[in-house]
Amino acid sequence: MKAYLILEDGTVFTGKSIGSRREVISEIVFNTSMTGYLEVLTDPSYAGQAVTMTYPLIGNYGITPDMESKRSWVDGYIVRELSRVPSNFRCEGTIQDFLIEQDIPGICGIDTRALTKILREKGTMNGMITTEEHDVADVIPKLKEYSVGDVVSLVSCKEKYTLRGNGRHVALLDLGAKNNIAKCLNKRGCEVTVYPAHTSAEEIIASDPDGIMLSNGPGDPKTCSDIIENIKKLYDTDIPIFAICLGHQMMALATGADTHKMKYGHRGGNHPVRDLSTGRVYISSQNHGYVVDTDTVDPDIAVPAFENVNDGTNEGLKYTGKNIFTVQFHPEACPGPTDTEFLFDRFIDMMGGNE
Numbered sequence: 001m002k003a004y005l006i007l008e009d010g011t012v013f014t015g016k017s018i019g020s021r022r023e024v025i026s027e028i029v030f031n032t033s034m035t036g037y038l039e040v041l042t043d044p045s046y047a048g049q050a051v052t053m054t055y056p057l058i059g060n061y062g063i064t065p066d067m068e069s070k071r072s073w074v075d076g077y078i079v080r081e082l083s084r085v086p087s088n089f090r091c092e093g094t095i096q097d098f099l100i101e102q103d104i105p106g107i108c109g110i111d112t113r114a115l116t117k118i119l120r121e122k123g124t125m126n127g128m129i130t131t132e133e134h135d136v137a138d139v140i141p142k143l144k145e146y147s148v149g150d151v152v153s154l155v156s157c158k159e160k161y162t163l164r165g166n167g168r169h170v171a172l173l174d175l176g177a178k179n180n181i182a183k184c185l186n187k188r189g190c191e192v193t194v195y196p197a198h199t200s201a202e203e204i205i206a207s208d209p210d211g212i213m214l215s216n217g218p219g220d221p222k223t224c225s226d227i228i229e230n231i232k233k234l235y236d237t238d239i240p241i242f243a244i245c246l247g248h249q250m251m252a253l254a255t256g257a258d259t260h261k262m263k264y265g266h267r268g269g270n271h272p273v274r275d276l277s278t279g280r281v282y283i284s285s286q287n288h289g290y291v292v293d294t295d296t297v298d299p300d301i302a303v304p305a306f307e308n309v310n311d312g313t314n315e316g317l318k319y320t321g322k323n324i325f326t327v328q329f330h331p332e333a334c335p336g337p338t339d340t341e342f343l344f345d346r347f348i349d350m351m352g353g354n355e
Helices: 037-041 097-099 114-122 137-146 177-186 199-206 227-234 245-255 342-350
Strands: 002-007 012-020 024-031 049-053 076-078 103-110 125-130 160-165 169-175 192-197 211-215 239-245 260-276 281-292 302-308 312-321 322-326
Touching: 002 103, 002 137, 012 097, 024 076, 024 260, 037 049, 037 097, 049 114, 076 245, 097 322, 114 260, 125 137, 137 302, 160 177, 169 177, 177 192, 177 342, 199 227, 211 245, 211 342, 239 245, 239 342, 245 260, 245 281, 245 312, 245 322, 260 312, 281 312, 302 322, 322 342
Parallel strands: 024 049, 049 076, 076 103, 169 192, 169 211, 211 239, 239 322
Antiparallel strands: 002 012, 002 125, 012 103, 024 125, 160 192, 260 281, 260 302, 302 312, 312 322
16 A cells, blocks of 8 residues: 655655554654664654664564563654565564554655655654645645654653662663663662652652662653653752663753754664763764753763764763763663663662672
8 A cells, every 4th residue: 555754844755554554743753773673663762753764674583572662652664675574583573563563654665765864954854654645735734733742751651660689779760761771770680660750759769779760761851841850859869870861861951951952863773972081982872852952061060971973962971079970872772782881880880889
């Protein structure tokens, strides 16, 4: 069946429908990863977005037991070519069946290079994936009206739960956390209690954790004002804190810095970041459309710790006089690169090491 991708600027791509045949309006973004498409599909940070994969063949190893959450969160999926016959000893099904099961509409057979070029030159924009023929002039006002909204509340866990361990106790605030964050802590012996995003700071502090983890998540951090207020209260304690991605942005906002939306964001598994204390460059996995404005960071509160080698944007902060550090990239990357997984060890050292 024919499918159409209609962009906010009036561009129309015609391809074939994959997955669900329902119509969807979403923010259109692109990811440059060559592997890890299942982790992309199940990363809560993509809630409210339809993802374009720039690598031309997707699905060749099928669906494997590597989900980063219990379900997929993307609004739509856009690929050049979808592998219909996967081959892998861990394969449990095809990506086409997964998209149908998860009710994700998608489109294949379009020129994803041309689409990516548009998004890079004009910036991220909204779009519609549909199997119906529409008058583009009628669709564009609907596209311009769309906003991602409060997706953190959608993706966060509904009640707290614990991963048992015999080491330090970590409170993980789930803003849309990938499973591997808790796993990276748990495999280092930590007992991890995962809390819903809107849990009060008082409840977390009352649990007497050795450390607090602020997770990744979707959307504009400025829409989460109540969570930011709770993070400010957590900052005011002496509890060690490590934050990733959205958590990094929210901590910056909680301490007086500002964030802004990037032109097209960083999404992929090949982004170089420089450790400003050593000059060493690490390859990182990233997924974000917003960034902390370094110029708005008060040096008495925090100093830049990492920067993006490609565009110089902020990739991490070290908080002055506090046991707090935050990063924009994903040290828990699964699949890799795992270059920066050592940051979890640094966090455990901040908590006094494992008992």
